[in-house]
Amino acid sequence: MVFRSEYADVPVLSLPIHDVVLGRAAEFGETPALVDGSGGDGALSLSYAQLDALHRQVAAGLAGAGVGKGDVVALHSPNSVLFPVAFYAATRAGAAVTTVHPLATAEEFAKQLRDSAARWIVTVSPLLATAREAARLAGGIAEIFVCDRAPEGNEAGNEAGSGPGVRSLQEFLGTAEPVPDVAVDPATDLAALPYSSGTTGVPKGVMLTHASIATNLAQLEPLVPMGPGTRILAILPFFHAYGLTALMNAPLRLGATVVVQPRFEFDGFLAAIERHRITALYVAPPIVLALAKHPAVADHDLSSLEYIVCSAAPLDAALAEACSARLGLPPIRQAYGMTELSPATHLVPLAAVAPPPGTVGKLLPSTEMRIVSLDDPTKDAPPGAEGEIAIRGPQVMKGYLGRPEATAEMIGADGWLRTGDIGRVDEDGWLYVVDRVKELIKYKGYQVPPAELEALLLTHEGIADAAVIGVDGTDGTEIPKAFVVRQPHAAELSAEEVAAFVAARAAPYKKVRQVEFIDTVPRAVSGKILRRELRAR
Template structure:
């Protein structure tokens, strides 16, 4: 059975992403577009200034040689400059490859090499990682968004009086952004999202939870993540909303920004909902302007959501998607006044879904794997045809790897997961990557990683380790420290158990279910 959205299909404009997002920017003029919320006198850009800055940076990057089809890696936390770099790059028909701001030099090098990036734009604080990674990957140009001795700034590029070139873009074919995702398993892969993918998803999801110029949205989610790209950059700026940006999550700074900027809407991940629900410091802040909280990136416990909504007197809803879906396939519409607890919402317009029994491959009325088809489905994985074919079948169905069910009113619920991917505080943690790191330690003979729940109910990476001969004294702390020195903080091993042998099938595949049953 094919499930369809209860909402009517929407028209999808045949436009590049920057043209669609910034269509009304010039007319909005002095209306505030982006604000640095980390300090009282933070940098501000009006919509008129944003539009002008995008044009000037596009002209400057063009003079440096950035052209259609080139890849520009954007390695930065949330800043006022982020949307300027993003849309200036797409204006030239080039591809933005957003990079996790927590990446180590080695992780950044891997993405730069894999994506074939010619340009890298970062911030001065990240140069200690960015410069060696760029050199190792053969990146031709490195610029900073702010200033740093010996490094050229985007401010210099924007000083040009050169023209903005007219670039012919085919929205259906040309890639606009290439974030990296582990998909359902394995190492991170470049997800090719076309201009049409991104524009379609804005058109699909925008009407379900509309926002407008009267709203202020807080950008605490990372803009390098597809959730941030779509909700905080594209959708919010398309609608004329003021976006208040913070570079990282610190609870008191987050609450201060919510209160001082009279934020009306905030998209978050579950750990922030938990803090809003339970942390005593929340009571010190006036959050009366806040109307709604959208939680996605990982499942939200229904009790936590209810507790937070009651405490703050706000509406809390969930959505569902993945990078390969641009990312939204489900969201709770504002028109649903009393959605059932725990639902991730209804299908967005122009989207089909099947629920398939993993054991039989047949559609089921119960719980099964969600398969999605629609204009938001990615073009494919960059330079990985086999991985693309494994993810999207010949009929265009994307196999999500998530187990869900649907009720009679079309409300979907995520109940389990086929994929091995661990989601730690909304971040993707691929077990295969951590296993490779563990196996690079000569003190480790074999290893496997799974996700387990900690005392707070958060999923964390747990390593099962087989000590190498003569390494009987190897301690849990030493294993965790070894991994921590090689990966971003959110990927760290949080629990270690030593075992005699990793259970494997004859094919060599790790039998993770046996490990979960220990």
């Protein structure tokens, strides 16, 4: 069956993303839009009026440098107050923005430059050496811009005089170039080109149009309203689709204040909540785990918090409850989506009084869903049964850049996008995500969801973090293997104790049959466990 949202449809927003987000900047005027959360009283802050004026000046400078419609600009930066300036300036100049992980190696960066055909790079001074080397390896880069301050050294290029020139975006603040007025087709022109996380394969460029991103913002608004007075801490990276939407585009569209932190450090995170009186957090499960268990939480005043939204990876219901109880907050709101969906399809509404534990929410407006049978992909699963989640709506990506076969494999001719996630829907329309199709462990004909075992392991007082994968057993089947991070006080915790703990609380076929202790669980920035790295150990 086809599930449809209980919310009224929203119209497709056929406007450029910079106009959708900053269209009310004059109305919000001197309201703080962006605040540097890493500094003290003298930290950089931009009002809405300043943000609007600044991005227009930078757009004029970029256009004068040759950036135009159809081009791709690589934005290579940690979170900063100037990240949104560079992003909206590039889209106003007519370019698509491919966001780059700030910790990418020069080789990884060069692969993305080549694949996306980017010709300009915007970076920050500490990452300039990596950007220059990536440009050298990729070739075809016209110019590198540094957005935090004037670059040091030879502005004409590398010290040897080779490679693209380097300029500061600050040079554009007094430009005489006109603000570009580029004709954009929101339905087909790309605004963003993020790369999929690569947790299960080679990263691919996800083509998100102006309309798909903008309409997704309108879809989210009825479920999570915000406005002037809302203060959000941007700790998840803007370069990731989750951060780009939840921490940048959505709040800046509605007049909220975004307090920006360039990197996650737990004590600094807690201090920023206290100092800036943060009202809302958008996080991934590892941060929920820390908020629930870390002793430092007791040393900070977090009473300004009104709600927490968690997404990007499965969150155990018991852990969510422990976190909200410790902080004295309403139940943590989960959300669901993926980069290929611009990125959101489900959210637990802020207005929900007692949402059922473990749910990732209800369908956003203008969104349809099917639960496809795992045994017969041509059929839907019976009501209430588990199956693969398929989504159709205006937020579905245009496709994977230069990969028509991969696009066709994921999006059918009828527009349904197969997510690869396993879920079920209860009688009230709440969605529960069980696991990834490709991550299910097949043990003697049984299907074992790793996320279920991970949630169980985290209830052990001696376990700080855990991940589970399937490994080859002696009889040709897969067996569950747990990678466990001990709590500091549980240095003597043994593999036998871990296995016995699971065996006493799970069905026999779900037993953990191998245990390995590790220092940290490898995760993507989004919080997703990088199981491919565990398999490579």
